[in-house]
Amino acid sequence: MKISLLLFLLFPYVLSKTIRVDLNGSNQWMFRSGNGNSSGMATVPGDIYADLQAAGILDVDPLSGQNGVKLKWIGRTNWVYERKFNVDQAMFSKNVVLLVIRGLDTVCNVYINDEFVLANENQFHEHVINVRRYLQLGNNKLVVDFTAPVGYAYQKARTYEVSLEKNQT
Ligand SMILES: *[C@@H]1O[C@H](CO)[C@@H](O)[C@H](O)[C@H]1NC(C)=O
Ligand SMILES: *[C@@H]1O[C@H](CO)[C@@H](O)[C@H](O)[C@H]1NC(C)=O
Numbered sequence: 827m828k829i830s831l832l833l834f835l836l837f838p839y840v841l842s843k844t845i846r847v848d849l850n851g852s853n854q855w856m857f858r859s860g861n862g863n864s865s866g867m868a869t870v871p872g873d874i875y876a877d878l879q880a881a882g883i884l885d886v887d888p889l890s891g892q893n894g895v896k897l898k899w900i901g902r903t904n905w906v907y908e909r910k911f912n913v914d915q916a917m918f919s920k921n922v923v924l925l926v927i928r929g930l931d932t933v934c935n936v937y938i939n940d941e942f943v944l945a946n947e948n949q950f951h952e953h954v955i956n957v958r959r960y961l962q963l964g965n966n967k968l969v970v971d972f973t974a975p976v977g978y979a980y981q982k983a984r985t986y987e988v989s990l991e992k993n994q995t
Contacts, residue, residue: 845917849909849968857881860904860974871928874905902977907970918963927953934972 850870857877858865866881878884886893931949938960944953
């Protein structure tokens with residue numbers, strides 16, 4: 827079975843006299859399902875299976891025996907990861923604040939303070955983007971909104987089939 831959700835690590839920093847804020851860790855991130863019926867603390871970098879286990883929502887080992895079959899719902903669910911982070915005056919006064927994302931697995935959108943920052947659909951891409959204009963002094967919110975990969979893959983497959991049929995006629 828394939829663990830099919832997120833492994834990532836991110837932090838913004840400022841060039842020249844680098845101020846660096848690590849956004850990874852265990853005590854800041856929260857996860858929740860798209861419909862909100864399960865949620866808990868998350869660890870980044872990490873994955874939804876480990877977070878569900880740590881939250882006591884999963885009480886079986888997803889890698890053991892046939893458990894993966896019972897746990898298919900996890901890959902069919904949208905998952906939202908969210909944390910707050912602080913921007914102090916020193917960072918706020920910079921023109922360039924880079925958000926560095928080591929990897930996002932896989933289909934997701936990233937938002938800062940509810941503004942769209944980037945879309946990802948490749949687990950192996952790193953992202954380095956100037957997010958200064960999304961930031962506010964004090965409390966900020968970073969959200970990674972994952973779309974269930976199974977539905978997304980079916981949708982892509984259908985699109986390819988249609989375009990293939992068109993090409994043949
Ligand atoms: C966060 O990432 C930094 C840089 O890779 C690392 O030095 C630090 O140990 C990490 N912290 C946690 C809590 O994972
Ligand atoms: C949450 O909702 C999903 C989809 O409706 C369902 O499959 C899952 O069992 C629910 N989980 C809990 C903990 O209620």
